[in-house]
Amino acid sequence: MHGCRLGQIRVLEAFLAVIVVFGALLLSRPIYTSYDDSVDQEILYSIGMNVLMHLDQDGDLGRLISQRDWTEISSRLSILLPIGVSYNLTVYDEELNILNNSPILSGDLNAKGVVSIQYVVVDRESLNLYIVRLQLAWVK
Amino acid sequence: MRGKKRSGQIIILTALTMAFIILSTTIYIYQISQNLHPEDQHLHLRGFIGNVKIASRILMMGILANISNGGENGSLRYNLQRLRSFIESNYHRGRCTLSFRLCEVSPYSSGLWIFWGTDGFGVSSAKVDFSLNLADEREEVIVEYSINITTHILISATSKRVRFPGFYIIRVTIRVFNEGSPALCKNLTIYYTDYTGNWREAGSLRFYTLKDYGNGTYSARFLIFEPTGVLNRKVRVLCFDRREIRVIATTTCERI
Numbered sequence: 001m002h003g004c005r006l007g008q009i010r011v012l013e014a015f016l017a018v019i020v021v022f023g024a025l026l027l028s029r030p031i032y033t034s035y036d037d038s039v040d041q042e043i044l045y046s047i048g049m050n051v052l053m054h055l056d057q058d059g060d061l062g063r064l065i066s067q068r069d070w071t072e073i074s075s076r077l078s079i080l081l082p083i084g085v086s087y088n089l090t091v092y093d094e095e096l097n098i099l100n101n102s103p104i105l106s107g108d109l110n111a112k113g114v115v116s117i118q119y120v121v122v123d124r125e126s127l128n129l130y131i132v133r134l135q136l137a138w139v140k
Numbered sequence: 141m142r143g144k145k146r147s148g149q150i151i152i153l154t155a156l157t158m159a160f161i162i163l164s165t166t167i168y169i170y171q172i173s174q175n176l177h178p179e180d181q182h183l184h185l186r187g188f189i190g191n192v193k194i195a196s197r198i199l200m201m202g203i204l205a206n207i208s209n210g211g212e213n214g215s216l217r218y219n220l221q222r223l224r225s226f227i228e229s230n231y232h233r234g235r236c237t238l239s240f241r242l243c244e245v246s247p248y249s250s251g252l253w254i255f256w257g258t259d260g261f262g263v264s265s266a267k268v269d270f271s272l273n274l275a276d277e278r279e280e281v282i283v284e285y286s287i288n289i290t291t292h293i294l295i296s297a298t299s300k301r302v303r304f305p306g307f308y309i310i311r312v313t314i315r316v317f318n319e320g321s322p323a324l325c326k327n328l329t330i331y332y333t334d335y336t337g338n339w340r341e342a343g344s345l346r347f348y349t350l351k352d353y354g355n356g357t358y359s360a361r362f363l364i365f366e367p368t369g370v371l372n373r374k375v376r377v378l379c380f381d382r383r384e385i386r387v388i389a390t391t392t393c394e395r396i
Contacts, residue, residue: 020162042183049187058383059198094226117187120195120227124202124383127219129195129226 044085044115044136051080052119052134062123065091065099065130074104077134081106084139092131099130109137184233185274189283192227192238192272199223200266200289201383208254208264208386216251216266217242234276243267253290262379262389265290291385292317297375299393306367310342310393314358314377322356327380330360332393335370 055061055076064073077087086107091099114137121130203216224238242251253265267288274281297312310332316325328350330342342348347363373393380386 020158045183045187049190053190053194056194056198059201062198118230118232119191120230122195122198122202122223124198124205127199127202127206129223131230 040138041113041115044113044138045117047082047085048087048115048117048134048136049119051077052117052132054080056119056121059122059124061132062121062128062130063125065121065132066123066126066128068099070100070102070104074106077104078106081136086137086139088135090133090135092133094129096131107137107139109135113137185281188231188233188274189272189281193270193285193287195227196220196223196240196268196270197287197289200268200287201385204252204264204266204289204291205384205386207252207266209384213250213252216268220268231274234274237271237273239271239273241269241271243269256388256390258374258390258392260295260389260391261292262295262377262387263290263292264385264387265292288319289383289385290317290319291323291379291381291383291387293377293379293387293389295375295377295389295391297391297393298396299373300396301369302363306365308364308366308369310360310362310364310373310375312342312360312375312377314360314379316356316358316379316381318381318383323381324352324354324356325358325379325381326384328358328360329378330362331376331378332362332364333370333374334364335366335368339376 052061055073061073064076073089077089081087086109087105088109089100089104091104093099114135117134117136119132119134121132122128123130199219200216203211203219206215207213220240224240227238228236242248244250247253247255248265248267251266251268253263253267256262265288267286267290269286270284272283272285274283294315294317295312297310300309300311301307302309312330314328316323330350331339332342334340342360342362343350345362345364348360349362350358350360352358374390375393376388376390378386378388
């Protein structure tokens, strides 16, 4: 009789242990998921910032904006950004009016983790100042 | 009886060990979740600081090009103030203060040094010290940086009388520098003084060649005819570098 009770307690203990382990796994999972998302977003941000700085080398981006050459900007972005990244670029002037009358985009940005990068651009010739907002997302 | 007592102690020890493991795991996970935000913040800060440095550098190039082409010296301060207010008003992650100081250390005055000499040296330069202060509820970052945009040229010229009377070969060597390193130029125009002292463009002569060595060194050679020899003939080079910054240098031909 005593041995039988001891066995039941062992079984209960085993169940409790299983509950504790699975509980811990379930609790920590959202944190790791958000950590993964954050790393993804950091990578996207780094890619976007590097691409904008590369485009802006020697003031090329400012010149293209002043010339309203959206096609050239779009093709350069498509070349510089890795495959699997969709983007949308919006150009604002000093009064924050949108300048690009045609969308500068590629792919779908309806994904969950969209990264937005704001970048100040100067045109060397006209000395005009612009803000570009580059939105990036991984294509799922 | 003794066995039962020991079993109880072991259970207590096991429970304490498990509690310790669970607690340390919880603390570890909490620390990871706390570290996510600052890294993200530092990345944005680094990106923003890099952007401001590039923007101020490009703006200074444009301003120097403008001033060296006849623009007003005051446009350096005016346009940097424009950039300052534009950057400060478009920073949304806290407080941003961008301040600048135009270099006043000789030979600079109001951040500019434009000297187009007659001894074969010409320089167009702008130098400004910046300080960028970014603050939010967590931390404050102060970045100080200096931007110096300089284009200078060194020229030398020789004049050699050829066999035919009245003909002279003029050779001009031009070296172009951006921030002290050899650089290519966009456009070079060479002038020389004739026997009346008037400036004439060498490029319009029939026998004119300009050689580009591809390393910031250029040499020009042209043949001129003047029945009466010219003493202390002057040669002037007008140079636009690839950033459209204009520099002029004048020298006197060495007779060989």
